[in-house]
Amino acid sequence: MSRLDDDLAEAARDEMERACTLGWRELRRHTPWGDTFEGFTPEGRAVCFERSYLWEGEPGGDIRVEVHVYHPRAYEAGVRLTRAIRREPAQ
Template identity: 50%
Template sequence: MTDELDAMAQEELDAACALPFADIRKVTPWGDSFAGFAPSGRAVEVERRYLWAVEPKGAVVVEVEVRDPAARAGAEARTLLLAPD
């Protein structure tokens, strides 16, 4: 069960990071959440966050959380995006 949520969180993180960095900077700080379905069909909540990193300057932290409220389970994935040179 948790493996499925971990995999989904990583997939959503990859999608959240697919925007060009210039576009990500325009929406930071920002977050959204939406209802979705895990590959198994169970209902989940997905939350994405774009936050300014403390260090290095100009970097953005991208976080994704996938929650299954019924099972009280969840998974998170995050990465640091550096400004291109």
């Protein structure tokens, strides 16, 4: 893996941690939802961050979090991460 790839991967991991700070209860009202914004990698490279919250299966179930970090002109060469936020039991 190149230094550039390492930088993108680190930015994606950081963004995934931020994306998962809200729990299922907070996110359920906003799923499905997505956003793309510009920012910087840990080494200062200008990149695009794409974050999505999608239902893993049926609406009301687990939420799939997707993060994609890429250079503005290199969408396909970016780093993609996916994680699930499990549905909280009904109380």
